[in-house]
Amino acid sequence: MSRTIFHVDMDAFYASVEQREHPEYRGKPVIVGADPRNGEGRGVVAACSYEARKFGIHSALPISRAFRLCPNGTYLRPDRKKYVKVSHQIRAIFYSYSERVEPLSIDEAFLDMSQRGNSCDTALEIAQSLKDTISDRHGLTASVGIAPNKFVAKIASDLKKPDGLVLVKSEEVQSFLDPLPISRLWGVGPKTEARLTELGVHTILQLRHLELSLLIERFGKLGDHLWRLSNGVDDRPVVQSREPKSIGHENTFSEDVLDREILDQTLRRLTLSVCERLSKLSLSARTVTLKLRYSDFTTITRQVTIRDPICGSDDVFDVAHRLLKKFRDPRQKIRLIGVSVSSLESVGSSRQITLF
Ligand SMILES: [Mg+2]
CATH class of the missing domain: 1.10.150.20 (5' to 3' exonuclease, C-terminal subdomain)
Structure with missing residues (x-):
């Protein structure tokens, strides 16, 4: 059975994010990487804008060499945190198009689109819609390669960069390669x-x-x-990233606690840690579990499953706190408190996009 695989690759990702956020950098050579120190810098180029590529600069080039090629370029240190955040926003869009997404790096992924059939016109329309969604929502361009397998799709996405869209039909794979x-x-x-x-x-x-x-x-x-x-043979499947089944944090007190305020504060802090991890993985949760261990080591867990997935720390705290109020025995000192979330879903996966 023939498959339809997309390889989606953001164009000059770090540099494009910087240009989006700083209009004064647009249309100019932007080089993200190590400090060039007037040509004496060590380290390499992490990413550069297409304007910088005209000077012969590319990623992994020594930064000192880049500086000699383009001394008047804009040199920026990478802001990984910012790029990861944008990456998760883009990934959420991928998940709204396919349940089978295999992220390869911060700015590229394979999407198995076989479930949408294998008509070329449909594939092209979906790919264009995906590119438009990324550009409308985030002001960034992506290049997409469409092919019957991963290997050919990855080559195809690279051919017409930036803002490329290349489809290789099954019968064209050999002449393409x-x-x-x-x-x-x-x-x-x-x-x-x-x-x-x-x-x-x-x-x-x-x-x-x-x-x-x-x-x-x-x-x-x-x-x-x-x-x-x-020979164009590559039947490796698109492997979804292994996501955890649950995410939890717990705290053992140095002295057993009866004070409600301390319990609430601790629960609040644990919930924040849980939600930070949820957000890093672009996940939301439908089940919240509270764990309590009393001084005598009896342990209880109580959980609740809600209809609509949540990921914000206020929402998760609300649910966990209600469990705490309802099930805690206020006469017993507490040794350990923990909170975890499960029934995890990708943010955006439940939103069905109707294209046609
Ligand atoms: Mg890229």
Whole structure:
């Protein structure tokens, strides 16, 4: 059965976020990375705007070299916290389009769109809608590659950057791959590339014309893998990121506690920690569980499941606090208090988007 896989990759992500937030940087070379220290800096470029790429700058380039290429560029230190936050907002959009999302890094992911059928027109419309949603809501552009497998989708998303949209039909996969250099294949680093070049192989076409037995003899398992990829065969599934089943925090007091105020404050603090983790994973919860251990070590857990998922710390605290008021025996001292959330859902997954 044929699959429809999207590879979505944000364009010059860190630099684009900076340009969005600082209109004065727009249209200019922006380089995010280590401090260039007037050309004496150590470290590398983390990301750069398309304007900076015109100077020959790219990510992983030594920052001192970047500075020599473009001394008048805008050099910024990365603000990871800010990028992670935006990344989660974008990811929530991915989840509103597909339940099967495999994030690859802070700014790219595979989406399995097979459940929407495999008509090319539909796939293109969905991809355009996804790109528009990201751009309308967040003022950022993404490039999308659509293909019957992950490997081809990832190459496709890179071809028309920025703001690209490339679809490779099943019957076009081979002609799409054949002219590409072997360095495009997953698993071909500089060493393997050099060894293949020795065999006179520069393109994917040349690689797949080699005997499979020769490839296996020379490269072992990797040879088999490369032969399959060069023939457009890649049946690796889109693997959803493993998400926790529950998130909880608990606190053991240094002295057993009877004071309601201290319990409330502790519960508030634990709830905050839980909700921070929820938000980092772009999750919301439907079940809240309170755990109490009394001085005599008897432990009770009480939980409640609500209809609509929550993720804000005020909401989660409200539910946990109600459990505390209802089930705590006020005559007994408490040794440990804990709160956890479960029945987790991706933020945005319950919102069904009707496209057509
Ligand atoms: Mg990117």
